[in-house]
Amino acid sequence: MTDRLPEGDAMRLVLPCRPDYLLIVRRTVREFASMAGFAPAEVDDVVSAVDEACANVIRHGYGGPTSRPLAIECKNRTDGLEVRLRDFGRHTDPQQLRPGATKKRPAGGLGLVIIYEAMDEVNYASKPEGMELTMFKSFGTERSSGDGS
Amino acid sequence: MTDRLPEGDAMRLVLPCRPDYLLIVRRTVREFASMAGFAPAEVDDVVSAVDEACANVIRHGYGGPTSRPLAIECKNRTDGLEVRLRDFGRHTDPQQLRPGATKKRPAGGLGLVIIYEAMDEVNYASKPEGMELTMFKSFGTERSSGDGS
Amino acid sequence: MALKINAREVGSAAVVDVTGEVDMHNSPELRKVLKRLVGAKKPLIVVNMSGLDYIDSSGLATLVECLQGTMKNGTKFSIFGLNPRIKNIFTLARLEQVFRICESESEAVGAAPGGKSEG
Amino acid sequence: MALKINAREVGSAAVVDVTGEVDMHNSPELRKVLKRLVGAKKPLIVVNMSGLDYIDSSGLATLVECLQGTMKNGTKFSIFGLNPRIKNIFTLARLEQVFRICESESEAVGAAPGGKSEG
Ligand SMILES: Nc1ncnc2c1ncn2[C@@H]1O[C@H](COP(=O)(O)OP(=O)(O)O)[C@@H](O)[C@H]1O
Ligand SMILES: Nc1ncnc2c1ncn2[C@@H]1O[C@H](COP(=O)(O)OP(=O)(O)O)[C@@H](O)[C@H]1O
Numbered sequence: 001m002t003d004r005l006p007e008g009d010a011m012r013l014v015l016p017c018r019p020d021y022l023l024i025v026r027r028t029v030r031e032f033a034s035m036a037g038f039a040p041a042e043v044d045d046v047v048s049a050v051d052e053a054c055a056n057v058i059r060h061g062y063g064g065p066t067s068r069p070l071a072i073e074c075k076n077r078t079d080g081l082e083v084r085l086r087d088f089g090r091h092t093d094p095q096q097l098r099p100g101a102t103k104k105r106p107a108g109g110l111g112l113v114i115i116y117e118a119m120d121e122v123n124y125a126s127k128p129e130g131m132e133l134t135m136f137k138s139f140g141t142e143r144s145s146g147d148g149s
Numbered sequence: 150m151t152d153r154l155p156e157g158d159a160m161r162l163v164l165p166c167r168p169d170y171l172l173i174v175r176r177t178v179r180e181f182a183s184m185a186g187f188a189p190a191e192v193d194d195v196v197s198a199v200d201e202a203c204a205n206v207i208r209h210g211y212g213g214p215t216s217r218p219l220a221i222e223c224k225n226r227t228d229g230l231e232v233r234l235r236d237f238g239r240h241t242d243p244q245q246l247r248p249g250a251t252k253k254r255p256a257g258g259l260g261l262v263i264i265y266e267a268m269d270e271v272n273y274a275s276k277p278e279g280m281e282l283t284m285f286k287s288f289g290t291e292r293s294s295g296d297g298s
Numbered sequence: 299m300a301l302k303i304n305a306r307e308v309g310s311a312a313v314v315d316v317t318g319e320v321d322m323h324n325s326p327e328l329r330k331v332l333k334r335l336v337g338a339k340k341p342l343i344v345v346n347m348s349g350l351d352y353i354d355s356s357g358l359a360t361l362v363e364c365l366q367g368t369m370k371n372g373t374k375f376s377i378f379g380l381n382p383r384i385k386n387i388f389t390l391a392r393l394e395q396v397f398r399i400c401e402s403e404s405e406a407v408g409a410a411p412g413g414k415s416e417g
Numbered sequence: 418m419a420l421k422i423n424a425r426e427v428g429s430a431a432v433v434d435v436t437g438e439v440d441m442h443n444s445p446e447l448r449k450v451l452k453r454l455v456g457a458k459k460p461l462i463v464v465n466m467s468g469l470d471y472i473d474s475s476g477l478a479t480l481v482e483c484l485q486g487t488m489k490n491g492t493k494f495s496i497f498g499l500n501p502r503i504k505n506i507f508t509l510a511r512l513e514q515v516f517r518i519c520e521s522e523s524e525a526v527g528a529a530p531g532g533k534s535e536g
Contacts, residue, residue, distance in 0.1 A: 006165075006216070008216070009165050009216060010165070011162070011163070011164050011170075011173065012161070012162070012163040012164075013160070013161070013162050013163075013177070014160070014161040014162075015160050015161075016155075016158050016159070019321065019322045019323035020184065020323050021160075021184075022321050022322060022323060022354075023180060023184075023319065023321070023323070024160065024177060024180045024181060024184070026319075026321075026352065027176055027177065027180050028162070028173060028176065028177045028180075031172060031173045031176050031177075032173060035169065035170075035172075035173070040383075041382070041383075041386055044383050044386050044387070045386070045390065047352075048354070048387055048390055051321065051352075051354055052354060052355055055321070055322040055354060055355070055356065058322065059322070067155070067157070067158060107359040107360075107362040107363045107366070108355075108359055110355035110358050110359055110391045110393075111354075111355040113355075113390070113391055113392060114355055114387070114390045114391050117389075117390045117391075117392070118390050168440065168441045168442035169442050171440050171441060171442060171473075172438065172440070172442070175438075175440075175471065189502075190501070190502075190505055193502050193505050193506070194505070194509065196471075197473070197506055197509055200440065200471075200473055201473060201474055204440070204441040204473060204474070204475065207441065208441070256478040256479075256481040256482045256485070257474075257478055259474035259477055259478060259510045259512075260473075260474040262474075262509070262510055262511060263474055263506070263509045263510050266508075266509045266510075266511070267509050
């Protein structure tokens with residue numbers, strides 16, 4: 001298999017913010033995370049987290065599909081992978097962007113649960129225009145089994 | 150299968166200019182070209198052209214692997230797909246960037262043959278810094294069989 | 299990979315084969331099929347996930363809605379064929395305990411009144 | 418998909434199974450294996466491409482070099498198992514007429530003096 005990617009190497013992907021592009025996002029991020037040196041289940045975690053975060057930007061950040069851009073940046077660090085998502089949609093208080101912080105639609109509210117469970121660090125920030133989400137996953141940490149809900 | 154992507158929709162992918170990233174380039178461009186509405190063999194053409202053009206930027210534009218960026222942009226047009234490659238490497242006279250224009254290494258010189266055969270339009274241009282390659286492939290044109298070499 | 303959904307009858311059970319990837323883009327398709335089966339008050343609805351490569355929160359929410367619908371109906375709902383990748387997503391979403399997850403179609407369909415296994 | 422290269426003997430022929438994708442990153446691996454076989458003056462070198470998903474110009478150049486090497490040696494070189502995607506790339510590079518392209522391993526290996534087909 002491939003060795004780990006060099007530290008600091010980054011990939012940037014910019015796409016219109018629409019659901020039909022999520023498949024490209026998953027494929028591209030999957031490849032980068034595999035090359036970065038994650039185990040298969042960890043790669044799956046990263047793919048789910050990024051997919052969910054992008055879906056939320058479409059649904060909530062832009063309030064629906066739009067041709068406005070969504071930028072995804074993946075960056076290798078010696079200890080893991082950093083993913084940064086930048087949108088230019090509406091502001092939301094970062095405090096609200098935690099699992100269970102807002103009232104859920106029926107059977108909704110699973111996206112943030114997945115994001116926080118899949119990644120080791122999740123950080124939403126308001127920008128002058130739009131929001132930025134920074135996530136980090138370290139290599140080789142087994143996620144605790146999800147029985148403490 | 151998916152409908153064609155909306156006209157004008159663009160994807161931008163930026164990566165360090167190194168051979169180990171070519172796999173991500175191929176996967177990502179393959180997905181975008183499939184979604185754009187090409188037939189499988191046409192998708193293969195686009196993937197080969199972009200892969201070869203990127204390899205040339207690494208090999209000749211930057212003179213070897215580097216962490217400096219290579220930017221790939223794919224844009225849907227009603228009649229086909231436009232691909233733009235931007236590097237920040239050395240200049241080469243665009244007139245030289247045609248199949249057979251320069252003396253080949255032994256068994257070399259196949260990259261430009263593939264690029265020109267796979268795409269309908271190929272255009273190299275010098276920029277203040279680096280080069281820009283613009284390629285276009287239209288939907289549903291059967292490539293002439295390669296016997297007219 | 300494109301999503302494919304195929305509904306078939308096995309005894310009195312409705313088995314839905316879901317193949318490919320379910321995401322925000324196409325989960326409404328799955329929702330439509332499951333909603334119709336819930337509305338038809340099938341005694342047992344079974345989702346076959348053995349061809350599934352990915353499911354996102356909107357797909358999971360669709361399954362939760364279906365489960366809730368069957369509970370209101372007094373009917374049953376099972377899923378089977380979760381590969382490790384899909385199991386992992388159920389774990390991430392903390393849904394492993396919520397569904398009746400079976401190992402095989404025969405186990406899943408066996409719960410239907412009068413249902414006969416295929417495999 | 419990672420590149421896998423496996424060389425085996427079939428009668429007096431050397432058969433090289435190439436699986437995955439050959440590109441600028443990994444074509445030196447293929448070059449090393451083929452160069453060694455050319456140097457060993459194998460009477461017949463056969464490349465099995467039935468597991469190949471992609472090949473770029475550096476991989477094609479590697480095959481051309483191998484062909485040239487065998488011609489100097491007075492030995493033979495065949496390839497087989499090209500799927501439509503790989504055939505398309507040979508066409509793009511205008512190399513369809515350059516190689517002895519066989520339909521099967523038995524056809525490819527049959528050309529070896531004393532060579533016996535496997536399949
Ligand atoms: N990118 C975002 N921008 C604005 N609000 C968001 C964003 N992501 C999540 N939210 C808010 O957090 C809530 C929970 O999100 P999530 O767990 O993904 O579930 P759902 O999208 O199903 O509601 C959303 O309903 C929304 O109010
Ligand atoms: N992006 C580029 N920048 C500078 N020179 C290039 C570039 N692409 C191709 N060339 C020139 O064109 C020649 C032919 O390229 P190609 O057909 O790909 O074959 P090869 O790379 O095997 O030499 C190269 O040897 C090089 O001199």
